[in-house]
Amino acid sequence: MPRKPIARDAVLDAFEALLIEVGERAATLDAVAKRAGVSKGGLLYHFPNKEAMISSLLERMDSLAALDIEAMKAAPEGAAAFFIKSSLWADTPLDRVFVAATRLAEVAHEETRRRFAGIQQQWLDVLAEEVGPEMAKAVRYMGDGLYFNAMLEGGAGDTEVKASARSADVGALLAAVERLRN
Amino acid sequence: MPRKPIARDAVLDAFEALLIEVGERAATLDAVAKRAGVSKGGLLYHFPNKEAMISSLLERMDSLAALDIEAMKAAPEGAAAFFIKSSLWADTPLDRVFVAATRLAEVAHEETRRRFAGIQQQWLDVLAEEVGPEMAKAVRYMGDGLYFNAMLEGGAGDTEVKASARSADVGALLAAVERLRN
DNA sequence: ATAACTGTACCGTCTGGACGGTATAGTTTC
DNA sequence: GAAACTATACCGTCCAGACGGTACAGTTAT
Numbered sequence: 001m002p003r004k005p006i007a008r009d010a011v012l013d014a015f016e017a018l019l020i021e022v023g024e025r026a027a028t029l030d031a032v033a034k035r036a037g038v039s040k041g042g043l044l045y046h047f048p049n050k051e052a053m054i055s056s057l058l059e060r061m062d063s064l065a066a067l068d069i070e071a072m073k074a075a076p077e078g079a080a081a082f083f084i085k086s087s088l089w090a091d092t093p094l095d096r097v098f099v100a101a102t103r104l105a106e107v108a109h110e111e112t113r114r115r116f117a118g119i120q121q122q123w124l125d126v127l128a129e130e131v132g133p134e135m136a137k138a139v140r141y142m143g144d145g146l147y148f149n150a151m152l153e154g155g156a157g158d159t160e161v162k163a164s165a166r167s168a169d170v171g172a173l174l175a176a177v178e179r180l181r182n
Numbered sequence: 183m184p185r186k187p188i189a190r191d192a193v194l195d196a197f198e199a200l201l202i203e204v205g206e207r208a209a210t211l212d213a214v215a216k217r218a219g220v221s222k223g224g225l226l227y228h229f230p231n232k233e234a235m236i237s238s239l240l241e242r243m244d245s246l247a248a249l250d251i252e253a254m255k256a257a258p259e260g261a262a263a264f265f266i267k268s269s270l271w272a273d274t275p276l277d278r279v280f281v282a283a284t285r286l287a288e289v290a291h292e293e294t295r296r297r298f299a300g301i302q303q304q305w306l307d308v309l310a311e312e313v314g315p316e317m318a319k320a321v322r323y324m325g326d327g328l329y330f331n332a333m334l335e336g337g338a339g340d341t342e343v344k345a346s347a348r349s350a351d352v353g354a355l356l357a358a359v360e361r362l363r364n
Numbered sequence: 365a366t367a368a369c370t371g372t373a374c375c376g377t378c379t380g381g382a383c384g385g386t387a388t389a390g391t392t393t394c
Numbered sequence: 395g396a397a398a399c400t401a402t403a404c405c406g407t408c409c410a411g412a413c414g415g416t417a418c419a420g421t422t423a424t
Contacts, residue, residue, distance in 0.1 A: 005397090005398065005399090006398090007398075007399070008223065011328075021290070023286070023288060023289040023290035024207065024289065025206065025207060025289050025290075026289075027292070028382080028383060028384080029383075029384060029385080030382090030383075030384095038399085038400090039399075039400045039401060039402090040385095040400095040401090040402095041388095041399075041400065041401070042398080042399050042401095043388095044385075044386085045397095045398070046398090046399095048385090049384075049385070050384070050385090084283075094211055102288070102334075103288055103289075105334050106205060106206070106284070106285055106288035106333065107205040107206065107207045107208075107288075108203075108204050108205035108207075110207065113334055113335070113419065116334055117334075122347040126235050133354075134354040134357060134358075135352050135354070135358060137354040137355065138324060138354055138355055138357075138358035139325070140326055141323070141324040141327030141328060141331075141351070141355060142320060142323040142327060142370095144326070144327030144328075145322070145323030145324060145325065145326030145327040145330065146323060146332060147325040147330060148329060148330035148333075149323075149326060150223040151288065151330075152284075152287050152293070152299075154296055163251040164184075169319050169323070169401085171411065172315075172317070172320055173319065173320055173323060174254065175316060176316075176317060176320035176362055177322075179361060179362055180358055180361055180362070186373095187372085187373070187374095187375075188373095188385050190372075209407075210408080210409060210410080211410060211411080212408090212409075212410090220374080220375090220408095221374070221375045221376065222375085222376080222377095222411095223374065223376065223377090223412095223413090223414095223415095224374045224375065225374095225375070226376095226410090226411070227373065228373085228374095228376060229374085231410075231411070232411090232413090234412070245424085
Protein backbone atom coordinates (compact mmCIF):
# COMPACT_ATOMS: atom_id res chain seq x y z
CA MET A 1 0.00 0.00 0.00
CA PRO A 2 1.15 3.49 -0.80
CA ARG A 3 1.60 5.95 2.01
CA LYS A 4 -1.17 8.28 2.99
CA PRO A 5 -1.19 11.70 1.45
CA ILE A 6 -0.76 13.59 4.71
CA ALA A 7 0.78 16.55 2.94
CA ARG A 8 -2.39 17.25 1.01
CA ASP A 9 -4.40 18.36 4.01
CA ALA A 10 -1.41 20.12 5.51
CA VAL A 11 -1.09 22.18 2.36
CA LEU A 12 -4.76 23.07 2.34
CA ASP A 13 -4.63 24.07 6.01
CA ALA A 14 -1.56 26.21 5.39
CA PHE A 15 -3.15 27.89 2.39
CA GLU A 16 -6.23 28.64 4.47
CA ALA A 17 -4.19 30.03 7.36
CA LEU A 18 -2.12 32.28 5.12
CA LEU A 19 -5.19 33.62 3.37
CA ILE A 20 -6.69 34.52 6.75
CA GLU A 21 -3.55 35.97 8.27
CA VAL A 22 -1.71 37.70 5.47
CA GLY A 23 -4.17 37.87 2.57
CA GLU A 24 -4.26 36.48 -0.91
CA ARG A 25 -1.30 38.40 -2.16
CA ALA A 26 1.11 36.85 0.29
CA ALA A 27 -0.31 33.34 0.03
CA THR A 28 2.19 32.34 -2.64
CA LEU A 29 3.02 28.77 -3.51
CA ASP A 30 6.40 29.09 -1.82
CA ALA A 31 4.87 30.51 1.34
CA VAL A 32 2.18 27.83 1.47
CA ALA A 33 4.69 25.03 0.99
CA LYS A 34 6.96 26.44 3.66
CA ARG A 35 4.14 26.82 6.16
CA ALA A 36 2.87 23.32 5.45
CA GLY A 37 6.34 21.93 6.06
CA VAL A 38 6.35 20.56 2.54
CA SER A 39 8.57 21.14 -0.44
CA LYS A 40 7.28 23.14 -3.33
CA GLY A 41 7.58 20.07 -5.50
CA GLY A 42 5.50 18.14 -3.02
CA LEU A 43 2.82 20.79 -3.08
CA LEU A 44 2.65 20.71 -6.84
CA TYR A 45 2.47 16.95 -6.76
CA HIS A 46 -0.94 17.20 -5.12
CA PHE A 47 -2.16 20.39 -6.73
CA PRO A 48 -0.92 20.78 -10.27
CA ASN A 49 -1.49 24.54 -10.06
CA LYS A 50 -2.81 27.21 -7.77
CA GLU A 51 -6.28 27.08 -9.25
CA ALA A 52 -6.54 23.42 -8.24
CA MET A 53 -5.64 24.38 -4.70
CA ILE A 54 -8.37 26.99 -4.69
CA SER A 55 -10.89 24.49 -6.04
CA SER A 56 -10.12 22.09 -3.23
CA LEU A 57 -10.56 24.84 -0.69
CA LEU A 58 -13.94 25.71 -2.17
CA GLU A 59 -15.00 22.08 -2.02
CA ARG A 60 -14.02 22.01 1.61
CA MET A 61 -16.14 25.11 2.15
CA ASP A 62 -19.15 23.62 0.41
CA SER A 63 -19.09 20.42 2.42
CA LEU A 64 -18.66 22.25 5.72
CA ALA A 65 -21.42 24.68 4.80
CA ALA A 66 -23.75 21.81 3.99
CA LEU A 67 -23.19 20.39 7.47
CA ASP A 68 -23.80 23.82 8.99
CA ILE A 69 -27.07 24.24 7.19
CA GLU A 70 -28.28 20.85 8.41
CA ALA A 71 -27.34 21.84 11.96
CA MET A 72 -29.14 25.13 11.50
CA LYS A 73 -32.35 23.43 10.43
CA ALA A 74 -32.21 21.14 13.45
CA ALA A 75 -31.19 23.80 15.99
CA PRO A 76 -33.43 23.77 19.10
CA GLU A 77 -32.97 27.53 19.69
CA GLY A 78 -34.23 28.24 16.19
CA ALA A 79 -32.46 28.82 12.91
CA ALA A 80 -32.11 32.59 13.34
CA ALA A 81 -30.44 32.41 16.76
CA PHE A 82 -28.23 29.57 15.58
CA PHE A 83 -27.24 31.57 12.52
CA ILE A 84 -26.25 34.66 14.49
CA LYS A 85 -24.26 32.62 16.97
CA SER A 86 -22.47 30.72 14.27
CA SER A 87 -21.69 33.91 12.36
CA LEU A 88 -19.42 34.93 15.22
CA TRP A 89 -15.79 34.24 14.56
CA ALA A 90 -15.06 31.17 16.64
CA ASP A 91 -12.15 29.71 14.73
CA THR A 92 -14.20 26.70 13.66
CA PRO A 93 -13.28 24.90 10.45
CA LEU A 94 -16.21 26.56 8.67
CA ASP A 95 -15.29 30.00 9.96
CA ARG A 96 -11.74 29.57 8.80
CA VAL A 97 -12.52 28.36 5.33
CA PHE A 98 -15.17 31.02 4.97
CA VAL A 99 -12.89 33.93 5.78
CA ALA A 100 -10.14 32.40 3.68
CA ALA A 101 -12.49 32.16 0.72
CA THR A 102 -13.54 35.75 1.31
CA ARG A 103 -9.98 36.79 0.56
CA LEU A 104 -10.23 35.10 -2.81
CA ALA A 105 -13.57 36.68 -3.58
CA GLU A 106 -12.08 40.07 -2.85
CA VAL A 107 -9.53 39.49 -5.53
CA ALA A 108 -12.35 39.12 -8.00
CA HIS A 109 -12.28 35.33 -8.19
CA GLU A 110 -15.58 34.64 -9.90
CA GLU A 111 -15.99 30.98 -9.01
CA THR A 112 -15.52 31.81 -5.33
CA ARG A 113 -18.16 34.51 -5.55
CA ARG A 114 -20.63 32.10 -7.09
CA ARG A 115 -20.11 29.57 -4.32
CA PHE A 116 -20.63 32.26 -1.72
CA ALA A 117 -23.84 33.38 -3.30
CA GLY A 118 -25.09 29.79 -3.29
CA ILE A 119 -24.41 29.28 0.39
CA GLN A 120 -25.91 32.63 1.33
CA GLN A 121 -29.06 31.74 -0.56
CA GLN A 122 -29.37 28.48 1.34
CA TRP A 123 -29.04 30.30 4.64
CA LEU A 124 -31.66 32.80 3.58
CA ASP A 125 -34.09 30.04 2.63
CA VAL A 126 -33.81 28.37 6.01
CA LEU A 127 -34.16 31.68 7.84
CA ALA A 128 -37.20 32.63 5.78
CA GLU A 129 -38.99 29.47 6.89
CA GLU A 130 -38.65 30.61 10.46
CA VAL A 131 -39.08 34.39 10.47
CA GLY A 132 -40.49 35.14 7.03
CA PRO A 133 -38.69 36.45 3.96
CA GLU A 134 -38.46 40.07 5.09
CA MET A 135 -36.97 39.55 8.51
CA ALA A 136 -34.81 36.75 7.16
CA LYS A 137 -32.96 39.36 5.17
CA ALA A 138 -32.42 41.54 8.22
CA VAL A 139 -31.00 38.56 10.10
CA ARG A 140 -28.78 37.49 7.26
CA TYR A 141 -27.37 40.96 6.82
CA MET A 142 -26.50 40.99 10.51
CA GLY A 143 -24.65 37.73 10.08
CA ASP A 144 -22.91 39.06 6.99
CA GLY A 145 -21.88 42.07 9.04
CA LEU A 146 -20.27 39.79 11.59
CA TYR A 147 -18.32 38.06 8.83
CA PHE A 148 -17.38 41.40 7.38
CA ASN A 149 -15.80 42.41 10.64
CA ALA A 150 -14.08 39.07 11.15
CA MET A 151 -12.63 39.48 7.70
CA LEU A 152 -11.42 43.01 8.33
CA GLU A 153 -9.69 41.98 11.50
CA GLY A 154 -7.99 39.04 9.88
CA GLY A 155 -5.05 37.62 11.75
CA ALA A 156 -3.62 40.85 13.14
CA GLY A 157 -3.80 41.97 16.74
CA ASP A 158 -4.88 40.17 19.85
CA THR A 159 -7.33 37.51 18.75
CA GLU A 160 -8.53 36.77 22.27
CA VAL A 161 -9.47 40.36 23.05
CA LYS A 162 -11.31 40.84 19.79
CA ALA A 163 -13.17 37.55 20.09
CA SER A 164 -14.55 38.50 23.50
CA ALA A 165 -15.49 42.00 22.33
CA ARG A 166 -17.32 40.48 19.42
CA SER A 167 -19.11 37.87 21.51
CA ALA A 168 -20.58 40.67 23.62
CA ASP A 169 -22.04 42.02 20.38
CA VAL A 170 -23.70 38.69 19.69
CA GLY A 171 -25.80 39.17 22.80
CA ALA A 172 -27.09 42.44 21.36
CA LEU A 173 -27.82 40.79 18.03
CA LEU A 174 -29.68 37.91 19.62
CA ALA A 175 -31.81 40.40 21.53
CA ALA A 176 -32.51 42.16 18.25
CA VAL A 177 -33.47 38.86 16.60
CA GLU A 178 -35.81 38.12 19.46
CA ARG A 179 -37.55 41.43 18.93
CA LEU A 180 -37.81 40.88 15.21
CA ARG A 181 -39.37 37.48 15.63
CA ASN A 182 -42.47 38.85 17.33
CA MET B 183 1.14 80.05 -11.31
CA PRO B 184 2.03 76.43 -12.04
CA ARG B 185 -0.22 74.15 -14.08
CA LYS B 186 -2.91 72.25 -12.31
CA PRO B 187 -2.11 68.65 -11.45
CA ILE B 188 -5.12 67.21 -13.24
CA ALA B 189 -3.46 63.81 -13.46
CA ARG B 190 -3.37 63.42 -9.70
CA ASP B 191 -7.12 63.09 -9.28
CA ALA B 192 -7.41 61.06 -12.44
CA VAL B 193 -4.91 58.58 -11.03
CA LEU B 194 -6.72 58.32 -7.73
CA ASP B 195 -10.05 57.78 -9.50
CA ALA B 196 -8.52 55.11 -11.70
CA PHE B 197 -6.95 53.34 -8.74
CA GLU B 198 -10.29 53.37 -6.95
CA ALA B 199 -12.15 52.03 -9.96
CA LEU B 200 -9.69 49.22 -10.53
CA LEU B 201 -9.77 48.17 -6.89
CA ILE B 202 -13.56 47.95 -7.08
CA GLU B 203 -13.76 46.19 -10.40
CA VAL B 204 -10.80 43.86 -10.54
CA GLY B 205 -9.40 43.75 -7.02
CA GLU B 206 -6.13 44.69 -5.41
CA ARG B 207 -4.07 42.20 -7.28
CA ALA B 208 -4.88 43.62 -10.66
CA ALA B 209 -4.66 47.25 -9.61
CA THR B 210 -1.02 47.51 -10.64
CA LEU B 211 0.78 50.77 -11.28
CA ASP B 212 0.75 50.07 -14.99
CA ALA B 213 -2.97 49.33 -15.00
CA VAL B 214 -3.75 52.43 -12.96
CA ALA B 215 -1.64 54.65 -15.17
CA LYS B 216 -3.22 53.26 -18.31
CA ARG B 217 -6.74 53.70 -16.99
CA ALA B 218 -5.98 57.24 -15.85
CA GLY B 219 -4.63 58.09 -19.29
CA VAL B 220 -1.29 58.91 -17.77
CA SER B 221 2.17 57.48 -18.20
CA LYS B 222 3.68 55.40 -15.50
CA GLY B 223 6.34 58.03 -14.98
CA GLY B 224 3.66 60.66 -14.57
CA LEU B 225 1.92 58.56 -11.99
CA LEU B 226 5.09 58.14 -10.00
CA TYR B 227 5.71 61.86 -10.15
CA HIS B 228 2.61 62.45 -8.04
CA PHE B 229 2.85 59.36 -5.90
CA PRO B 230 6.44 58.36 -5.20
CA ASN B 231 5.33 54.80 -4.51
CA LYS B 232 2.24 52.67 -4.26
CA GLU B 233 1.95 53.22 -0.54
CA ALA B 234 1.63 56.96 -1.11
CA MET B 235 -1.22 56.31 -3.52
CA ILE B 236 -2.97 54.22 -0.89
CA SER B 237 -2.47 56.93 1.72
CA SER B 238 -4.12 59.49 -0.50
CA LEU B 239 -7.04 57.17 -1.07
CA LEU B 240 -7.45 56.71 2.67
CA GLU B 241 -7.39 60.45 3.19
CA ARG B 242 -10.11 60.77 0.62
CA MET B 243 -12.10 58.16 2.50
CA ASP B 244 -11.68 59.93 5.83
CA SER B 245 -12.82 63.26 4.54
CA LEU B 246 -15.85 61.79 2.76
CA ALA B 247 -16.73 59.75 5.84
CA ALA B 248 -16.58 62.86 8.01
CA LEU B 249 -19.11 64.53 5.72
CA ASP B 250 -21.32 61.44 5.86
CA ILE B 251 -21.30 61.37 9.63
CA GLU B 252 -22.33 65.02 9.77
CA ALA B 253 -25.19 64.30 7.39
CA MET B 254 -26.17 61.30 9.47
CA LYS B 255 -26.40 63.39 12.64
CA ALA B 256 -28.57 65.94 10.88
CA ALA B 257 -30.78 63.45 9.01
CA PRO B 258 -34.50 64.18 9.50
CA GLU B 259 -35.48 60.50 9.16
CA GLY B 260 -33.12 59.62 11.99
CA ALA B 261 -29.55 58.39 12.03
CA ALA B 262 -30.43 54.67 11.88
CA ALA B 263 -32.63 54.94 8.80
CA PHE B 264 -30.11 57.24 7.16
CA PHE B 265 -27.35 54.78 7.91
CA ILE B 266 -29.15 51.80 6.40
CA LYS B 267 -30.09 53.74 3.30
CA SER B 268 -26.57 54.99 2.82
CA SER B 269 -25.10 51.54 3.33
CA LEU B 270 -26.75 50.48 0.11
CA TRP B 271 -24.41 50.52 -2.82
CA ALA B 272 -25.35 53.66 -4.70
CA ASP B 273 -22.11 54.41 -6.49
CA THR B 274 -21.59 57.58 -4.48
CA PRO B 275 -18.04 58.84 -3.92
CA LEU B 276 -18.11 57.50 -0.37
CA ASP B 277 -19.44 54.10 -1.48
CA ARG B 278 -16.74 53.83 -4.07
CA VAL B 279 -13.83 54.75 -1.86
CA PHE B 280 -15.19 52.54 0.87
CA VAL B 281 -15.38 49.41 -1.24
CA ALA B 282 -12.04 50.22 -2.80
CA ALA B 283 -10.46 50.49 0.61
CA THR B 284 -12.08 47.22 1.60
CA ARG B 285 -9.99 45.52 -1.06
CA LEU B 286 -6.87 46.81 0.59
CA ALA B 287 -7.99 45.73 4.04
CA GLU B 288 -8.58 42.27 2.68
CA VAL B 289 -4.97 42.12 1.68
CA ALA B 290 -4.02 42.69 5.31
CA HIS B 291 -3.14 46.35 4.96
CA GLU B 292 -2.99 47.40 8.59
CA GLU B 293 -3.32 51.15 8.18
CA THR B 294 -6.48 50.66 6.12
CA ARG B 295 -7.94 48.43 8.80
CA ARG B 296 -7.29 51.03 11.45
CA ARG B 297 -9.02 53.73 9.45
CA PHE B 298 -12.01 51.48 8.94
CA ALA B 299 -12.27 50.76 12.63
CA GLY B 300 -12.22 54.48 13.37
CA ILE B 301 -15.03 55.26 10.97
CA GLN B 302 -17.12 52.33 12.15
CA GLN B 303 -16.75 53.52 15.73
CA GLN B 304 -17.99 56.97 14.80
CA TRP B 305 -21.04 55.48 13.10
CA LEU B 306 -21.72 53.37 16.13
CA ASP B 307 -21.52 56.36 18.46
CA VAL B 308 -24.06 58.32 16.45
CA LEU B 309 -26.39 55.33 16.20
CA ALA B 310 -26.14 54.67 19.92
CA GLU B 311 -27.37 58.18 20.67
CA GLU B 312 -30.54 57.40 18.80
CA VAL B 313 -31.40 53.78 19.52
CA GLY B 314 -29.16 52.89 22.45
CA PRO B 315 -25.88 50.99 22.44
CA GLU B 316 -27.39 47.51 22.07
CA MET B 317 -29.61 48.14 19.08
CA ALA B 318 -26.97 50.39 17.56
CA LYS B 319 -24.84 47.32 17.13
CA ALA B 320 -27.63 45.42 15.43
CA VAL B 321 -28.13 48.29 13.02
CA ARG B 322 -24.45 48.69 12.31
CA TYR B 323 -24.02 45.00 11.60
CA MET B 324 -26.86 45.20 9.09
CA GLY B 325 -25.09 48.06 7.37
CA ASP B 326 -21.83 46.14 7.43
CA GLY B 327 -23.65 43.23 5.86
CA LEU B 328 -24.78 45.45 3.02
CA TYR B 329 -21.20 46.53 2.46
CA PHE B 330 -20.05 42.95 2.64
CA ASN B 331 -22.36 42.03 -0.18
CA ALA B 332 -21.47 45.07 -2.25
CA MET B 333 -17.87 44.08 -1.85
CA LEU B 334 -18.45 40.48 -2.86
CA GLU B 335 -20.25 41.54 -5.98
CA GLY B 336 -17.60 43.98 -6.99
CA GLY B 337 -17.68 45.08 -10.59
CA ALA B 338 -18.75 41.82 -12.18
CA GLY B 339 -22.17 41.11 -13.66
CA ASP B 340 -25.07 43.40 -14.34
CA THR B 341 -24.79 46.31 -11.91
CA GLU B 342 -28.31 47.57 -12.62
CA VAL B 343 -30.00 44.30 -11.79
CA LYS B 344 -28.07 43.80 -8.59
CA ALA B 345 -28.65 47.35 -7.42
CA SER B 346 -32.40 46.98 -7.74
CA ALA B 347 -32.40 43.60 -6.01
CA ARG B 348 -30.41 45.09 -3.16
CA SER B 349 -32.60 48.15 -2.84
CA ALA B 350 -35.59 45.87 -2.27
CA ASP B 351 -33.62 44.47 0.67
CA VAL B 352 -33.20 47.94 2.11
CA GLY B 353 -36.95 48.12 2.52
CA ALA B 354 -36.84 45.00 4.65
CA LEU B 355 -33.99 46.38 6.71
CA LEU B 356 -35.74 49.69 7.31
CA ALA B 357 -38.79 47.78 8.51
CA ALA B 358 -36.55 45.85 10.85
CA VAL B 359 -34.97 49.05 12.15
CA GLU B 360 -38.43 50.46 12.77
CA ARG B 361 -39.31 47.43 14.86
CA LEU B 362 -36.09 47.63 16.80
CA ARG B 363 -36.61 51.27 17.64
CA ASN B 364 -39.76 50.56 19.64
C1' DA C 365 9.70 92.82 -24.47
C1' DT C 366 12.30 89.15 -24.78
C1' DA C 367 15.90 86.02 -23.59
C1' DA C 368 17.42 83.16 -19.92
C1' DC C 369 16.18 80.61 -16.24
C1' DT C 370 13.33 77.77 -12.78
C1' DG C 371 10.17 74.49 -11.22
C1' DT C 372 6.22 71.66 -12.13
C1' DA C 373 4.09 68.18 -14.76
C1' DC C 374 4.61 64.88 -17.17
C1' DC C 375 6.71 60.61 -20.73
C1' DG C 376 9.20 56.12 -21.94
C1' DT C 377 12.53 52.79 -20.87
C1' DC C 378 15.03 49.81 -17.99
C1' DT C 379 16.14 46.72 -14.06
C1' DG C 380 15.94 43.69 -10.24
C1' DG C 381 13.16 40.73 -7.84
C1' DA C 382 9.24 37.76 -7.03
C1' DC C 383 5.98 34.48 -8.51
C1' DG C 384 3.75 30.56 -10.95
C1' DG C 385 5.01 26.70 -12.99
C1' DT C 386 8.23 22.91 -15.13
C1' DA C 387 11.66 19.46 -14.92
C1' DT C 388 14.32 16.03 -13.03
C1' DA C 389 16.87 13.08 -10.02
C1' DG C 390 16.88 11.07 -5.78
C1' DT C 391 14.63 9.28 -1.06
C1' DT C 392 11.26 7.43 2.13
C1' DT C 393 7.27 4.70 3.37
C1' DC C 394 3.95 1.26 2.81
C1' DG D 395 7.45 -1.75 -6.57
C1' DA D 396 4.86 2.16 -6.53
C1' DA D 397 2.96 6.14 -4.39
C1' DA D 398 4.36 10.01 -1.80
C1' DC D 399 7.30 12.76 -1.29
C1' DT D 400 12.32 16.08 -1.01
C1' DA D 401 15.56 19.16 -3.15
C1' DT D 402 17.08 22.13 -6.46
C1' DA D 403 17.65 24.36 -10.68
C1' DC D 404 15.45 26.76 -14.05
C1' DC D 405 12.11 29.60 -17.33
C1' DG D 406 8.86 33.25 -18.72
C1' DT D 407 6.20 36.82 -17.06
C1' DC D 408 4.82 40.48 -14.43
C1' DC D 409 5.42 44.17 -11.34
C1' DA D 410 7.29 48.09 -8.34
C1' DG D 411 10.24 51.40 -8.65
C1' DA D 412 14.35 54.12 -10.58
C1' DC D 413 15.98 57.08 -13.97
C1' DG D 414 16.79 60.28 -17.65
C1' DG D 415 14.56 63.05 -20.42
C1' DT D 416 10.81 66.51 -22.42
C1' DA D 417 7.19 70.28 -22.47
C1' DC D 418 5.63 74.17 -20.77
C1' DA D 419 3.97 77.85 -17.33
C1' DG D 420 5.61 81.43 -14.76
C1' DT D 421 9.64 84.58 -13.10
C1' DT D 422 13.54 87.38 -13.43
C1' DA D 423 17.07 90.22 -15.55
C1' DT D 424 18.20 93.11 -19.08
